[in-house]
Amino acid sequence: MATTSCDVAIVGAGLGGCFLAMLLRRRGQNVVVIEQGPSIPSAGADFLKPPGLRVLARHGLADLVGRHGLRRDHIRYYHDGDPIQDCRFPDGGFLIRPYRELVELIYTCCAVEGVEFWFGAEIGDIAVGEGGVEELTLADGRRLRAGAVVGADGTRSLVRQALGIEQVTLPYERLIMRVATVPLTESAARLNRLYFSSDGWLAYFYPLGAEQTRVFVGLPPERDEEIFQDGIPALVDELKKFVSESSDAFDSLQTAAWQRIKVSAMRVAAYHRGNAALLGSAAFACHPMTGMGMSYTLRDAEILADVICAAGGDPVLLDRLMHERYEPRGNAHRRLIDYGDALAATFHDRDAYLAAFREDLHTRGEAAEPALQLI
Ligand SMILES: Cc1cc2nc3c(=O)[nH]c(=O)nc-3n(C[C@H](O)[C@H](O)[C@H](O)COP(=O)(O)OP(=O)(O)OC[C@H]3O[C@@H](n4cnc5c(N)ncnc54)[C@H](O)[C@@H]3O)c2cc1C
Incomplete structure (x- = not known):
């Protein structure tokens, strides 16, 4: 069977994969997205917080995502029935919109821009060499070669496994x-x-x-x-x-x-190897009560798109830029995961919970961290 070549192969058509595909295609890259399911995923998060909304706004998607979603700017927290605090969101608040609808909007943009999607595609083999991923072979025999490969394929990422990147998953054992x-x-x-x-x-x-x-x-x-x-x-x-x-x-x-x-925290040992990188739930998972997974994933996709385009097809430069500009995302993820862990550990204890709670991390996410300047 014939081998297809493209600039970027993305495994997984969730929020991370679709958004990255759209950004890359708009900048002239030939992109193929491989998705194991028959269509985009149906289950996922409902809350898109202000940092994620700002990323979408930077790419002209604010009106599109906001049109049918519900805007809220206030969450009230209670402990043993007593109201203990109100968290208020600035700048128009956050958006509640079912995950599938959000991903579908971005998928539609991808389709308009000309991204190629291979749905129902089961990966048979990922050939990895010194420089990262060399070739992807599907179970039906199709082969795909790409200058850059992104594993946006969820918590059990096959790309991560093929690259030999270690991960530690810690289920929140006290909570179903x-x-x-x-x-x-x-x-x-x-x-x-x-x-x-x-x-x-x-x-x-x-x-x-x-x-x-x-x-x-x-x-x-x-x-x-x-x-x-x-x-x-x-x-x-x-x-x-x-x-x-x-x-x-x-x-x-x-x-x-x-x-x-099932809710777990997941940390990985690296975010890229050679020409291949991990994105979204393939790269990190935090406690859902932070409500920030999608926002960080959208920002990560922006950085990855910049890095891949700046490398201009040069594999050595791509590896270097991934190292310099994408690997540091691990610091932001670690802080978010640590924060989710701290919240999860204190749900039963009002004072400890209030002490652990950080309104800025709920409302502004990584923008609340002075050490984390956006590049
Ligand atoms: C219970 C819960 C609640 C959450 N709530 C929030 C929230 O309110 N706000 C927020 O911002 N974040 C929230 N999150 C986090 C958020 O869901 C993730 O950050 C986000 O979905 C990551 O997107 P993704 O594209 O990486 O992953 P996914 O949506 O998981 O997409 C992965 C895709 O890869 C595909 N795939 C997997 N393996 C393969 C393969 N071998 N070949 C081809 N395709 C493959 C899958 O079918 C899927 O389509 C929550 C998470 C959980 C678990």
Whole structure:
């Protein structure tokens, strides 16, 4: 079967992969995106915070993403039912929009710009040499050679494995997350409310569009089977102990379909090797309560696009620029992961939680870190 050549091959058509593909294509690069699924991914985050919105605005996407999303600028936190603090977001706040809709918008831009997508594509082999990835072979025999290769292929990244980059995944063992979508309630329409309890539970209620409420429940793992397999009524009894101002959602929680989500922190030993780099969940994972994964991923994609274009197809220069300009992203990621870990460790303890909480990291992300000047 014939070998296809391109400037950049991206594995994974999630937010990171699609956004990078769009940026590169706009700057004249020939880009092929390989996605194992039949289309872009359907499940993912709902909150795009101000730093991510600013990245999209820099590339003319602010109106497009904002048009159908819901803007909020305020989250109220509770502990054992008492309101303990309000977090307010400057500059128009954050956007609530289901992940698939967000990725679909960027995917549509990619398609208009002429990015080539190979959906339903299973990778059979990734040939790696001294200079990074030499060739990708699909299970159906197709081959792809590219000047640069980006693994935007999620937490179990095959590109990362092929490059031999070590990773450490640490599941949040004290917390199982469940999520459900129920009809919109008045309390959620008014305010995003996030509850913690001394027993190590959490519950988050927020509106999704004009008709639905999304509910996240986090609970100690030893309670999960009893609550979610033996009978949901016990869930409402537990929530009544610490959820004080969202009880209008309780009835619909009984019949909701609860999906289980594993949450882990992940750190990697390197962000690139030769001509190949890792992006998004292939490169890092932090606690979802930071709400910043997408924002950092969008900024990373901007830097990667700059680096790849500046290298102009020279593999030695590409390796050097990746080293100088992309590897340092690890510092920002580490700070975010550490922050998520600190929050997760204090959910049960009001004072410790308030001491760990950093409003600037929730609202401004890495821009709050003086050491982190954007390049
Ligand atoms: C529960 C939870 C809640 C979160 N909430 C927020 C939030 O509110 N705000 C926020 O900013 N961030 C949040 N995040 C983080 C955010 O979801 C990620 O930062 C973001 O989705 C990363 O995008 P991505 O493109 O790397 O990954 P993904 O969306 O995971 O995309 C990876 C793609 O690669 C494909 N793929 C995988 N393997 C292969 C392969 N071998 N070949 C081809 N394709 C492959 C997959 O099918 C998928 O399409 C949350 C994360 C979790 C777990």
